Structure formats: C-alpha cells, structure tokens
C-alpha cells in the first residue's frame with residue numbers, strides 16, 4: 001500500500017505535506033506534487049496535514065488513475081522536502097471540480 005496525491009492538489013500545492021514526510025518521498029510537478037509509491041512507508045502523517053484533503057490511502061476505491069500518475073511522475077519529477085509558498089491563487093482552486101481535465105500538467109516543478 002501507499003498514500004497517493006489526488007486531483008485536489010492541482011493548482012493548490014500548499015506543500016504542508018512535504019515537511020512531515022519522514023522519508024522525503026514527495027516529488028514536485030509544475031501544478032501538483034506526487035508521492036513515490038515505492039518509497040512511501042505508509043505512515044499516514046501527511047494525510048491530515050493537507051489543507052486540500054488531496055492525500056488518500058490507495059486502499060480507497062477509485063484511485064487507480066491517481067496511483068498510476070503518482071508512480072509514473074515520481075520517476076521524473078524532482079524531489080521536494082521543504083515547504084515553499086503556495087500559489088497566490090491556491091484558495092480559489094481548492095475544491096473546484098474537473099481540475100484534472102482543465103489544469104493537469106506533466107511538466108516538472110523545481111524541487112528543492
């Protein structure tokens with residue numbers, strides 16, 4: 001099992017999650033973060049830290065698409081271990097439906 005970053009992270013990217021991960025397994029894209037499923041130790045401490053409630057255990061049904069996105073992009077995006085400022089407009093995107101279709105980007109972020 002692993003924890004997975006899901007749709008509501010897109011364009012919110014608050015990054016509270018990276019500060020608490022004991023194994024530094026978050027990776028940064030342009031618009032969102034992902035968790036490397038082979039590095040995550042399933043401790044669960046990041047889940048309640050996410051203001052956007054975007055982190056879920058992969059035992060929840062219906063997360064297959066997100067598990068694949070996390071696994072694929074964690075291989076090419078840079079590692080991130082320190083919180084940066086969230087995008088200035090993050091709040092206006094929190095909870096918006098259909099963010100994947102409108103805003104998903106496979107481009108990497110900057111990392112640490």
Ligand code: SF4
Nearest residue numbers: 009013014015017050
């Ligand atoms: S805290 Fe949540 S919204 Fe912020 S980067 Fe982490 S997963 Fe994304």
Ligand code: SF4
Nearest residue numbers: 021040041043044046
């Ligand atoms: S569950 Fe634990 S190990 Fe996995 S990403 Fe969250 S904080 Fe890191």
